[in-house]
Amino acid sequence: MSLSKLLESKGFQLINSQYTSLLYTDAEQETGIILDTHLYGENKPSYPYHEYTGWQNMLMHKFARLYRFIDDEDPENRRHVALILDEIDDEYDFRQFGTDRQINEIDPTRPEYNFESLFEQVYGSQYLHALEREHQYVDLVGKSRYVDYLLKTTNAKIAIELNGEAFHHPLVISRKKYQSQLLKQNSLMKDGIKVYRWSNAGMSDEKKFADQMRLYFGQKGTLCEKPSANQFRDISFSLFKHQQAALEDIQNGRAKGKSTFLLVLPTGTGKTEVFIADYSEQRRLGNAKRALVIVPFKDLREQTKERFLERDHSLITSSDISDLKADVIVQTTQAIQRHFSSLSSDHFDYIVVDEAHHAPAQGLKRVLEHFNPKTLLGCTATDKRLDQKDLAEIFGRYQLNMTLEEAIKQKLLPPIRAFRLESNIDFSQVRFNGKEFVKSDLNRSVILPSRDQLIVDVISKYFDQVDSDTGQSLSALQGVIFCVDVKHAKRLAVLLNEHMISAEAVSATSREGLKKYKEGKLRFLCACDLLNEGWDAPNTSIVVMARPTMSKVLYMQQLGRGTRNHPGKEALYAIDVVDSYGSAALQPWSLHSIFNLSDYRPFADVFNPNEAPVGEEIILDHLYEHERNLRPIKLFNFEEEFGDFINDEQLARELFVSTGTVKNWVKNQSVLPDKQLPFGNKTLNYYKQDRVDEIRNEKNLKLRSETTRRDDFFEFLEQRDYTFSFKIIFLLLMLKHADKTGEVSLPMLRDDYQAFYKSLLAKYGKAEKSNSPLNNPEFLNDKKLLTKSILQNPFEKFERKSFMYHAKDLDKLAFDAFLWEKLEIGDVELIREQMIEDGRSYFDKHIEAGAFRTEVFESV
Known part of the structure; x- marks a missing residue:
């Protein structure tokens, strides 16, 4: 069939x-x-x-x-x-x-x-x-x-x-x-x-x-915002002990406060008997009501259930992990991984992973991180000692709700030591497009020899010199410098090499340095963007933020290049290049603004700046020319200041008007922002969220939302407000060319728009009312002017109401996603019929009465 x-x-x-x-x-x-x-x-x-x-x-x-x-x-x-x-x-x-x-x-x-x-x-x-x-x-x-x-x-x-x-x-x-x-x-x-x-x-x-x-995802309130991090359990190993000795090892470990055990017994020596006996004893003591046994194969699942019942006929066994009546649930790795997340972390008191050496670390990590039982026991028959490290990685993890700061404070990640490298580069004229700095302005203001030299000088001085008092240096530390673009990365790499510090520029098209860096044959990488596609180097001990960014995501991802532990790694050194911002309040992210830290001591642990210097910090203390006093710094934390406010564009979307309309209100002072942020030659406006309803009422605007978008659209069409015919023909062409996602190629629409009005001009001697530029053949033949006219007139009417928008980079026009989602096939036909009817009425009135039949509109 x-x-x-x-x-x-x-x-x-x-x-x-x-x-x-x-x-x-x-x-x-x-x-x-x-x-x-x-x-x-x-x-x-x-x-x-x-x-x-x-x-x-x-x-x-x-x-x-x-x-x-x-x-x-x-x-x-x-x-x-x-x-x-x-x-x-x-x-x-x-x-x-x-x-x-x-x-x-x-x-x-x-x-x-x-x-x-x-x-x-x-x-x-x-x-x-x-x-x-x-x-x-x-x-x-x-x-x-x-x-x-x-x-x-x-x-x-x-x-x-x-x-x-x-x-x-x-x-x-x-x-x-x-x-x-x-x-x-x-x-x-x-x-x-x-x-x-x-x-x-x-x-x-x-x-x-x-x-x-x-x-598709919903509003903010539906998302889970609590972060999570891994913690490690204290594990007890029991190697090659027979049954009674193995049981005693587990019991002794439990008496010392341990709850996680790895049992290695040769095949045929009764691993199953050990964990059944231990579970039975814990159940008798009231410490294990419900057990989960994870096995790699279906056949082993049935065998294990039978073994439990042989030892204790009163037990209820099952393979349904959600069976609340069962005492012991035995299930395969595959089945557990498909369904474990639906259970609470304390659902099982006792968990066994049998034949653990067959279970891949990747397959069990998430399961064992999710659950937090009173006893976690891994059993394996392998005699390969190298496996112990992998098994410890699997069984040792569990999940904590923890921020990066908390993980560092609990010493799960290396501490971060900060240095703020101050330059005198004027940053006040670098433009901000609402989410990032304009790259052309960054190129002009940031890629300067003097600024690059400052960066190299700091690296050379503090991470490439010998401490005269101790004879020690930090010249073995490796690092990554994040640059503005490829040109910037190459210049910095050349400059570092000139100072006898090995470095290479890396980018999407030049990745030769990555392997040498990981092998320790290269000290610094100069990267023009995120090092991605699986690149991982825990040996990174220095990150230099030479590319100013307003993206917290970008900053945190770059910082994350160095936040992993590595043998011999004492700390991550984060060097923020701090430029001059003039009177601009808006500043790029830095380590201190990310964590809202207002005190700074050079090279000190940012979360424990008052601790006495130890290890590498003592070397830096000797090399630093000035007193390493703890001093306050002026910070601007954008999230803290403006996190609960909305900007012009967001207000416009809430009210379903154009951003230009909001800016005009501010200009004529009919709407006053709650906060304004000077930035270069611009001023950014921000409003409290609860002002939206107030402004809507003041402007006598109807309450509109994504759910009303379809009704709003039909209400707009019912007004039949036609100064010219532009809206009619434009909408017909949008419906004609829209793909399944509601997008239309602007050049394609313009060409059909042009052809329609040129045909009218040829047949009737005019294409529109007498005062329309479309009656001018030169205007009609100028595609650039015609495109501009389409965007300024018919399209803008739809855009202002949030029914359509212009994807400039793609050179496309598109229906609003919420509107397009709501429009059914029947709706499209209704709109076409109305536009053709309105078009006939319009052209009969303004060009030639009674001449316009439906066939005239076939091309649109």
């Missing part, structure tokens, strides 16, 4: 199509199924990947459940469909593929960085903690997979995939890879986790992407 017939037999109906796909839905329209019909045959169509993801994201939001399948008879594909549609219920043993991306993918890729930056703009930096990077997940066939981000909300979990076209577009990748991609996506959806995908092209229109995030 074909998949389409199978879906129809299950009550699904075909309701739509897109490119190579058909869309089915059930009678309740709760479940949607996309069927890809002809991706891999001859005459493949061509379409951009962001349109593929855009359509799917809209459907993902619309349906409670959305699945996607390839429509062919491949056995693996049919098994995949059967698993999703509950026709079969196969169990698979856990399979680990690849390496631990939590370790090997430390830094974000470029799409991930863009996503995090835009996410922060929409929700604020405190909600970045709701995003879990490189979330591990086990799919329906037991394969360990990774999701770029898991977003935790109060209502649900959302998977976010940030894709490159070359690696994810179904028309580009192989069928096998695409099938794997769908298995991953459908497995997540099967467990109630919706999956949203974006590419760089899909995120390039920031306004649209911000609206999509609010639409």
Whole structure:
């Protein structure tokens, strides 16, 4: 039976199509199924990947459940469909593929960085903690997979995939890879986790992407903002002891306050008997009501349940981890990883991981970090001593709600010692575009030989000299300097080498220095952007912030290059290059503003500045020319000052007016900002959140929101306010050319707009009212002028009401994401009919009475 017939037999109906796909839905329209019909045959169509993801994201939001399948008879594909549609219920043993991306993918890729930056703009930096990077997940066939981000909300979990076209577009990748991609996506959806995908092209229109995030993820109040960090349990090892001796070791360790144990016994010497006996004793003492035993294979699961019952017939055993009546739950690694997060951290009093050497560290870390039992016991038969380190890494971790500052104070991460390198570079004229400094201004103001020399001098003086008193130096420490661009990175690298400090510039196209740096053959890397794509070097002891940034995300990610522990590493030295900001109150992030620290002592631990110097700090104390007094510094913490305020653009969005309208109100003083922030030759305006309703009432504006967008749009059209015909023809062309995501190529629309009015001019001797520039052939033939006219007149009317927006970088116009989401096929036809009716009436009145038939509008 074909998949389409199978879906129809299950009550699904075909309701739509897109490119190579058909869309089915059930009678309740709760479940949607996309069927890809002809991706891999001859005459493949061509379409951009962001349109593929855009359509799917809209459907993902619309349906409670959305699945996607390839429509062919491949056995693996049919098994995949059967698993999703509950026709079969196969169990698979856990399979680990690849390496631990939590370790090997430390830094974000470029799409991930863009996503995090835009996410922060929409929700604020405190909600970045709701995003879990490189979330591990086990799919329906037991394969360990990774999701770029898991977003935790109060209502649900959302998977976010940030894709490159070359690696994810179904028309580009192989069928096998695409099938794997769908298995991953459908497995997540099967467990109630919706999956949203974006590419760089899909995120390039920031306004649209911000609206999509609010639409798909919800408002701030639904996100979880509490950060988490790892802590380590104190572990007791019991190696090659037989049963009674092993039990005594565990009991002795428990008496010393330990709760985590690693038991290594040769095969056949009764590991199972040991943990059953220990559990039984803890149960008798009232310390272990419910136990979980994790095994790698299904066969071992059944054997273990039988062994428990042989020892104690009164026990209730189960394989359902949510079974509240069971005393002992025995389940496979694969099953546990798919369902553990639904349970509380104290759900089990006693947890055993049997055959621990078969269980990959990556597969169990999240499970064991999640639970906090009274006893955690790992059992293995391996005699490979190297395995002890890996097992300690698995069993030793558990999850804490903890900030970076708290983790450092508890000595889980190295301390941070700060140095503020003050330059006299005038920063007051560097422009700020609302979220970052304008790079061309940074190039002009920051990439200066004198500033670079200051940086090299500090490194040379403090990290490349011998302390005359002790004979010690810090010349073995390695570091990263974050620069403005490639040119800046290369200049700094050359300058460091001239001072006999080995350095290389690295970028996306020049990565030769990374390997040498990790091998200790290179002291400094000069990076023009984030070191990403899996680069990890815990040996980094120095980070120099030579690129001023207003992005807290960027600053924290750069700082994070050095916050990992490493043998012999005493501290991370963060050097902030502090420029002159004149009268501007807005300043780039620094270590002190990030952590809101108002006192500074050069090279001191930022969280413990009064502690007596130790180790490396003593060397720096001797090298520093002045008294290292603790002194106050003037800080501007943007979040603290303006975190609860909204700016002009945000106020405009709340009120559904244009940003220009808000700025005009401020200019004519009909609206006064609550705070103003001078920055260069500009003034940034900010308003208290509770002013929104007040200003709306003062301006007699109707309460509008995303939920009213469709009704607002039809209300706007019903006004039939036509000074000229521009709005009519423009809207018809928007509907004609809009893709499934509501986007339209501006050049394509302009060319049709031009052709329509040129045809009127040729036929009737005029294209519009007598005072319209469209009656001028030179104007009509000038595409640049015509584009400007379209944007200034018909488009601006829709943009002001938040019905449309201009994606300048993509040269596209687009319907608002919330509006496009609400418009049904019938709505589009109603709008077309109204525009054609209004157009006929308009042109009959102003050009030639009775001449305008419906056929005139066929081109639009």
